[in-house]
Amino acid sequence: MSDPVTRLDERFSDPGAQATSWTTAREALENAQLFWITTVRPDGRPHVTPLVAVWLDGALHFCTGPGEQKARNLAGNPQVVLTTGCNRWDEGLDVMVEGTAQRVTDRATLERLATAWAAKWDGQWQYQVTETGFSHNGADDVHVFSVRPAKALAFGKGDFTHTTHGFPA
Template sequence: MDTFVPRLDERFSDPGARATPWAVTRRALEEAQLFWLTTVRSDGRPHVTPLVAVWLDEVLHFSTGPDEQKAVNLAGNPHVVLTTGRNEWDRGLDVTVEGEARRVTGRAALERLATAWAAKWDGQWRYRVTDTGFAHDGGGRALVFAVGPAKVLAFAKGDFSQTSYVPAAAAGS
């Protein structure tokens, strides 16, 4: 059963367009090579940066060094947007995930995530699990964050459509 139910926004879709099925959007999140993370600085200015992320258990996960600007921003404001897609006008699917970034510190969860990163990236992203996040072989540390989607949007191109997703539990009520 799908976790999220698609709803076509006809205002921003071609006539006759159909909502993008959740399975298609989920696959885009699972397979994406790169995401753009938007955080908010303490003075309200946005900060956008590319990073790799892992979709696991219907949640998007990313990591960052504790002294990086995005970690500093998240300490003051956990609201984020992660975006992925194609840099082309007329083909592909762009997806945005909005939510709050929450630290992941449980060792079992971090072990699963380290395994997921290594599998997704054919071993190019290998982390050692610590009590507070990940460690790199070169000695660097990384905090790990989970973003449970508060809002997901998919923008299909070619046959243009905008689809929003609501949790299946909320759609049935």
């Protein structure tokens, strides 16, 4: 993954503010315990739900059961936004990743992702790799998706900044 083109949007930033570096935004993605995913229903309405995700190989990865609303939405429209941050207005960093969710079925990648999930949460998320994804707590068909950023937005709070990280196609 090449480094993104980073730009501070001065319209929404404090005077003299500096852009949030991609390194800082990426670290927030790597360390976040919870994300909110936004998908689009077939009728165009948004659907938002919390989930856990891991950053690996320049992408965010998440899981869902095939019958869940987000999986049904992704079947018709793979465009998503994954959001993480904090619920304070005066401190912290919120980061949003826009991109296309792609199903992961490569066994070697799934093995690495299962290891990453277990490591990130000290063994609390244990996935077994199957031919089509993961198995978890009796669910035999857990779909795994990867989202490479097309664009990432970083919103610094306290010292307010609005940074866009654009990724060349």
